[in-house]
Amino acid sequence: xxxxxxxxxxxxxxxxLRSALRYRPFLIKPNHPELAEFFGRKLDNESEIxxxxxxxxxxGARNVLVSxxxxxxxxxxxxxxxxxxxxxxxxxxxxxxxxxxxxxGFLAGWLGSGSYAEALRLGAAAGSATAFSLGLADGExxxxxxxxxxxxx
Numbered sequence: 001x002x003x004x005x006x007x008x009x010x011x012x013x014x015x016x017l018r019s020a021l022r023y024r025p026f027l028i029k030p031n032h033p034e035l036a037e038f039f040g041r042k043l044d045n046e047s048e049i050x051x052x053x054x055x056x057x058x059x060g061a062r063n064v065l066v067s068x069x070x071x072x073x074x075x076x077x078x079x080x081x082x083x084x085x086x087x088x089x090x091x092x093x094x095x096x097x098x099x100x101x102x103x104x105g106f107l108a109g110w111l112g113s114g115s116y117a118e119a120l121r122l123g124a125a126a127g128s129a130t131a132f133s134l135g136l137a138d139g140e141x142x143x144x145x146x147x148x149x150x151x152x153x
Contacts, residue, residue: 030064083116
């Protein structure tokens with residue numbers, strides 16, 4: 001699809017992620033443990049997570065969105081800005097599908113606004129809403145969680 005105006009999103013770990021980086025995906029979304037495993041080191045703080053996200057950019061990723069569970073998410077966008085958002089408080093029912101929901105929310109936010117900060121906020125809201133739901137969150141739940149989000153950029 002190279003040269004055809006198609007942007008790729010990769011939500012994979014390990015060797016699959018490493019192989020995809022050469023294609024300069026628009027977005028990759030490792031979670032904190034996957035990022036640590038990829039680099040073979042423990043990541044103890046936001047600075048180290050950001051450092052590894054930037055390293056993934058140097059390997060080809062345009063935007064790196066790292067989900068960090070109850071700690072929220074970090075995005076290093078293709079302009080070099082590091083965005084950070086905290087996770088809303090809520091009763092976690094299941095994390096199954098939360099990462100996929102985060103990716104979908106991020107893309108909806110980006111396509112709707114062209115703003116990485118907005119994309120991160122909607123992605124975090126969608127992922128959290130799914131974690132607070134039995135199954136995938138619906139639009140009403142995502143809007144409720146979104147309205148409660150506070151950004152830390």
